[in-house]
Amino acid sequence: MKEVFRILKEQYDNFHMIRKLAVYNMKSEYSNHYLGAFWNILQPLIQVVIYYIVFGMGLRGNGGGVEYLVHLITGLFPWLFISQSINAGSGAIQAQLGLVTKMKFPASVLISINFANTFINLMFTTAIIFLLSVFNHMVSWTHYFEFFYFVIAAFALIFAINLIMSTLTILIRDTRLILQNIIRMCFFLTPIFWEVKTVGPVLREITALNPFSYLIGIYRNAFINGQEGIYGTISDHLYFWSLTLLLLYVGSHIHNRFKNRLVDYI
Numbered sequence: 678m679k680e681v682f683r684i685l686k687e688q689y690d691n692f693h694m695i696r697k698l699a700v701y702n703m704k705s706e707y708s709n710h711y712l713g714a715f716w717n718i719l720q721p722l723i724q725v726v727i728y729y730i731v732f733g734m735g736l737r738g739n740g741g742g743v744e745y746l747v748h749l750i751t752g753l754f755p756w757l758f759i760s761q762s763i764n765a766g767s768g769a770i771q772a773q774l775g776l777v778t779k780m781k782f783p784a785s786v787l788i789s790i791n792f793a794n795t796f797i798n799l800m801f802t803t804a805i806i807f808l809l810s811v812f813n814h815m816v817s818w819t820h821y822f823e824f825f826y827f828v829i830a831a832f833a834l835i836f837a838i839n840l841i842m843s844t845l846t847i848l849i850r851d852t853r854l855i856l857q858n859i860i861r862m863c864f865f866l867t868p869i870f871w872e873v874k875t876v877g878p879v880l881r882e883i884t885a886l887n888p889f890s891y892l893i894g895i896y897r898n899a900f901i902n903g904q905e906g907i908y909g910t911i912s913d914h915l916y917f918w919s920l921t922l923l924l925l926y927v928g929s930h931i932h933n934r935f936k937n938r939l940v941d942y943i
Contacts, residue, residue, distance in 0.1 A: 758802075766835065788839045
């Protein structure tokens with residue numbers, strides 16, 4: 678566990694640099710665009726329209742109305758954050774290893790910088806859902822604190838996954854392509870555009886084992902569902918955190934073993 682604490686301490690010690698670089702990356706990304714940071718809101722909204730046409734009006738036939746649209750955006754917005762964080766974070770060290778050697782900071786920090794970048798995007802889209810929830814009195818105000826739990830849980834899982842994958846993508850180049858296809862598959866196996874109660878027992882079992890379903894459930898509960906207490910059962914919480922800690926342990930071990938030799942593999 679010493680390796681895990683060492684990695685986490687690196688994130689804490691470099692927190693201010695992570696924050697500054699994340700803001701800088703966002704500004705530089707949209708510096709030559711007329712709409713600037715507004716694209717952080719516009720891009721997800723365009724995807725919502727596309728998915729609503731396909732899954733709402735196409736597969737459901739009747740469109741599902743406002744209720745289905747709210748269900749869709751509260752699943753799609755956090756999913757975009759999760760998938761973008763994993764896809765970007767898994768290649769973060771490979772893409773910016775030169776920066777690490779020049780500036781002499783831990784390679785693991787690059788994963789947190791990518792997470793911070795996508796987290797900024799999440800804040801824009803969450804603001805839309807928050808206003809929608811407040812004006813329509815969807816949940817009591819105490820449920821909004823569950824969003825902070827979502828952020829902590831999401832960071833822990835995503836950081837653990839990326840700690841493993843960012844090293845493996847350098848050692849085995851095919852790994853990133855495999856990961857991208859797994860993420861695409863998880864999109865359909867996570868209750869984003871469908872509800873758990875409407876599917877068969879097999880898919881329900883798969884959903885119960887899917888940690889992303891847990892995160893989506895927490896996010897929804899914070900803004901629209903309002904289930905009493907934190908979303909999920911005790912077994913759900915134990916399963917999620919046991920899996921996350923296991924991945925974090927494995928990721929820390931792999932990263933610490935190869936971090937000083939990563940340049941040799943590129």
